[in-house]
Amino acid sequence: MAQEQTMVTVKIDGQELQFPAGTLLFDACREARGEALPHFCYHPDLPVAGVCRLCQVEVEGMPKLTIACNTTVRDGMVVHTRSERVRKASQQILEMHLINHPVDCPICDQAGECGLQDQYMNYGLYESEVEKRDKVHKAKAQVIGPHVILDKERCVLCSRCVRFCDTVTGTSELGIFQRGDRAEIGIAPGKELSNAYSLNTVDICPVGALTSRDFRFKKRVWLLKSTRTVCHGCATGCSVRVDHEGDRIYRLKPELNREVNGPWMCDQGRLTYRSVHSEKRLAAPLLRRDGGQVEVPWAEALAAVKEAGAPGAWIASPQQTLEELALFAALAGDAPRSGGVSTAGRGEGDAILIDADKTPNRAALDWTGLPQHDAGALIGLIKGTKGAVLVYGGDPAAEAEGFLAAVGGRPLIYLGTHRNATSEAAAVVLPVSAWAERDGLLVNRQGRVQASRRAVARPEQAREDWRLLADWLRESGAEDAPAGLPALRRWVAERVPAVSGLDLNALPAAGAVPAGAASGAGGER
């Protein structure tokens, strides 16, 4: 990296700029113009196709207009992107894109975030001269996989989805069949678009040809608010965007993070938002009474916790944030504690993004002194203690055989978000916030610390985890129990040596790997 790159000077729209040799003219123009050239087929993470022909620019000395996406900058190049000739060509080519398009925006999910709509407003604004009856009609609403539906008529044949399946997943389910204006995206015989990343094709589709079966017809996109956060689906920690209206989440979309996920995310991760609105959410504190569980006010539940006495065993889970785990560890003090069942949350991974570790924050357990245990060791740990057993997240009753037997008649206190085997066996259940309802830091498999953000409000009766824990800490006599999120993060940085070198209140968007953390983090994969 130390080697100095040759710089070339390019004049774009009268502006002289320097770029490293080999820079794509498309990118150079984006920098010079402050906005990308009109385009459909170009995508920085896919091979160049050069078929939409929209990014035409005028390069002095070349007789024809040229596409910027397949041209590299040369020293002394003089480029015009806003000349009359370019403007006219863009408009004409855009019109070509639209002549056979059904313009069914009112019933199209893409409306509001559609390349055709945007480009038309930027470069089109002409009166259509094609006769409606002359349009080429193609198949609509074809289910091509478990998550994706295809409208061949809306397609502009940019081939992004084909190139994605050819080069990113290597599964090649899609192709362009037929030729001329009969050409259409189609699925290879005997296949379905069922790779683990299929919904990325919906993201990169510049129009409404590929839509998500999950999101389809649920919400107009302009009503959605977006919150950038981190996916909790596995240890990769992809940067994502939670799209929500009010407190309802409608979809997850990947956010560009060159250090982690590039522009992609997996289908599994994308659907994790459903758990937030699951029917199994714990809506109110519960107390075991007369052989069943009854909803009680928080005060009553907290009194029951106090009554149970200081817990003898403290069991956390990798579903909790770094801050929560640090508070939990501080609360546990010298009592035996665990980060939960080490064999839980394991599954299949791949070489693209999906990690075999299906938990978002296992690395932070080690950092906060909450080591995980296998089922036997965890049961041994419980049996070696007396008094209440406090479980924070996870489901050890399901994950470790004999867990409930080991707890026996001792009070079992559960802090969690969803009804499960552990919550159902608990004497006291305290509902807390799900992943999209709280702020917190996560440590991914690289040892990268990333900020997960609150996108939606938690259920009325659920508490914000860290405040509950900090309250307990204060009640236990700790004078330095933090009172606000920035204070909490400073408190964490002081307590957790692994992150002592980071300003946890000002992490870069891509997150940060603390010095020396990368190698040891994440444990086994």
Next chain:
Amino acid sequence: MSHEQYKILSKRFGRRDAHKLAVYEAEGGYAALRKALQQGREKVIEEVKEAGLRGRGGAGFPTGVKWGFVPKDAETVYFMVNADESEPGTFKDRFLMDYDPHLVLEGSIISSYAVRASLCVIYIRGEFGWLIDRMQAAVDEAYAKGYLGKDILGSGYDLQVIVHKGAGAYICGEETGLINSVTGRKGQPSIKPPFPAVQGFLDKPTVVNNVESVAAVPHIVTNGAAEYRKFGTEKSAGTKLFSVSGPVRNPGVHEIPLGLPFKEFFHDWLGGMADGEKLKAVIVGGSSVPVLTADEAMGIDLDYESCGAAGTMLGSGGMIIIPERCDMVELIQVLMHFYWDESCGQCTPCREGTGWLHKLVRKLRRGEGTAEDLALIEKVCEGMAGLTICPLSDAAVMPMRSFLQKFRSEFEALVAGEDQDGPQTRWAREYRS
């Protein structure tokens, strides 16, 4: 016949058994290959450059220069013979392969040798079923005689030849489309760069030459560049095959010295129009080039420069003679149908534009057109010209624009509803709509 002297490529045309190796050898066949292997490839390239041989597929790019684009340090190089002859009006390559497959093959072997290719693919359009058999038979004979395979004629040069059958797409005659088709991909052109001479078939340097181009190579090797330049002009050297269709007295394939005035070709070679026919227009070099009116045609010489100066192109030499009785709008409809059908569909302006033009012309022919539609045709052409990966889009625009410009009154007559259709045209209208 004095025209006999120009027969370099076509001397065996029409002769019984001309396609057999024995006949070819008896007339000096494969001597050029022997000479080329003895002289070395540098000399072959030099002679071909010196001869000024230009690509006969339509673009007219100097063949020797094209060979020179192959990187000198390339370890694997491929050579492909473009026998996907599908330009409407063009049927010269099929004559070469039909009557003189060994000439085509010998030229292919020498050309492959010149560019250091280890594999030569002869890509023949799928509709030419019998020519595929004929070329394959020639290849088999050549293998048996040691003109192909390992250590050709003791020179140490190895070459394999594969005869490959196309699947019936016009666009596979474009060299990158051809390479994609041979590779097993959808037959559609690739963006350039990279150019095939640097990164082509299987990502290795690949040279693609037209059948007629390679067929000229043995003559150049045997007789030298100076002899080849005996015919033709300074920039358009040698002879060229013209495949002539239309109501002239002598249609068919004619080999002429480049630079021959059209007027002379028309009268002396083609024998003028058939009885009762009157010349109206000429498409000089295949359906993709701008049409010329009879007057314009009479003023040109048949070489690259003169055709260019007249606003058209020599192209592939697929000459279509259009008689006065022909309805130009009907004719352009046939052509627009062709380009609409053959557009590979990857570049938007071509995919959508060819269809749009076809519909607009069809609308005119149905008598539903307006004056605005004529303006719209011009606008659509503008949005298609020079904006795509390959020239197919321009190939549709050039005839469309020139037909409309030069025979505008016929288009306007349709707009005004003054169409005076003959029975044939009326039938065609019913049939196509």
